[in-house]
Amino acid sequence: MSESQTMHDQTHQPEGPARSLGLHGAANARDLGGYRTADGRTVRTGAALRGDALHRLSDADLETLTALGIRQVVDLRGLNEVRENGSDRLPGLDPEQVAAVELTDGATSIDAGPVRLVHLPVYSPEHDVYVALREVLSVQDAAAQHALLGDGGGERLMSEMYRWFVTDPVIRSRFAQTVRLLADPDGTPLLFHCTAGKDRTGWTAAVLLTALGVDRDTVYQDYLVTNERSAPTVARIMAAFTRNKVLEDPSLMLPVIRAEESYLDAAFAAVAEGWPSFDAFLADGLGLDAGTLAALRKNLLVD
Template sequence: MLGTAPNFRDLAGSTAGGGARVRRGLLYRADSLARLDDDDFTILSGLGLRQVVDLRTVFERERGVDRVPDGAEYVVLDVQRNHSTGADLAAILSDPDRARAVLADDGAERFMLEVNRMLVGTRDACAAYRKLVERAAYGPLPLVFHCSAGKDRTGWGAALLLGLLGVPKDDVLEDYLASNARLGGLMDWIMELVGGQGLDPATVRPMIEVRPEYLEAAYAEIDSVYGGFDGYVAEGLRLDPATVDALRERLLH
């Protein structure tokens, strides 16, 4: 839909429990909105967005300022609490010495598994994702939430919201994996970047893809720490059941 934000998409269409479906035009997920050209910004503005939720770190936000449509509230929910590490892949791969340290001994996949465990296991992440759910349940809509590539931090946010709406795991995974088909330009840019630094592009590929095992790492962490998704929602996110009910009332039909 947006050539300069290729991972922008509606979360609608999935079937939840009882045959209800996720409403269209209310909840969007995206990659960075800092790179939007004028044509895409016009399209975005035409959606009538009321909230733009930025999951990125302060370092990413300073490097790329979002283009926010008139009438939309801009909200920062930094899931990493201003850390320069974590899912900010561009920063890691732009530093050859740091990249070599991360990528050594097949480290890229281990790194991504740890990122996904962090997204459900840290206090900062839980606080940010709780607020995302509350804003989707009670705040003005439509809402878009995003990070830089729209695949990891945004990917878990989408998995969380769809899970709360009762969408089956197989459909959540399908939405999660859809990022791979939308990020060809990013992948090409990163491959060119690392190749020019003398790094083996094959060692980087696990960091610029989404894979089923990454999402499963998040679910496994939830099972280990909270005993399952319901425990994560109640104890980790500390979401009131009324908020989940409100979310479903708004977003299902």
């Protein structure tokens, strides 16, 4: 463990798994530290952090990130999402520097400040759920909305996206690169995020925790914490749909904006269909060799 990691662990003691980072502008940002592995070790606190997008961070939130000693931020959002919602706010980085990285279609990074920003967009026009939603919501056509989202349509859209996380080689490479960054002893604390911190972030966390030896039930528990942390946001979204009469039946949107076990089921099922074991998926599907996985466990686990 590096000196900075030791100091960080001493000053930020765990409050149990899924500890909130206390970011007012990113309520779903939390620590993956504290989870136990099958061999009795524990995921290091303050090293691997997951969250929702950072474009709403306040000045106080930036101070919190600085205090956490964040060294790297991985943004998994696509270009369209960054354009619509805004670039991340990060300590020590000029907004124009951040925009130059995040407003791109491909993988890119910047090392110009105290925080390294890495943009690894998990995006494809063929799997952009939000484009389909914007189109159907903009016309306010109840029949079209029901055709897309009704009778299990929302669940199918989301499950198909989670399977795509596993089946698409380019997209797999983005998740794999995030894991490689976490294996670098000089690269943590690292925070990875998408827009809501639910789907792409959720699958990244599931892959990471599984690679570290955390059991499947705990992986699901961490995934579903999103529903607790995002409940106020979901309530505001649903109230806005009702108030603005965007949807005749606002409940049609719930499968899209909530985390559901069946979505993670779909990703794990795709792994099982393509590889004989999760270890084989890590090695052959993600290209993570034994040395990288050993470094990951050394970096993120404590006895």
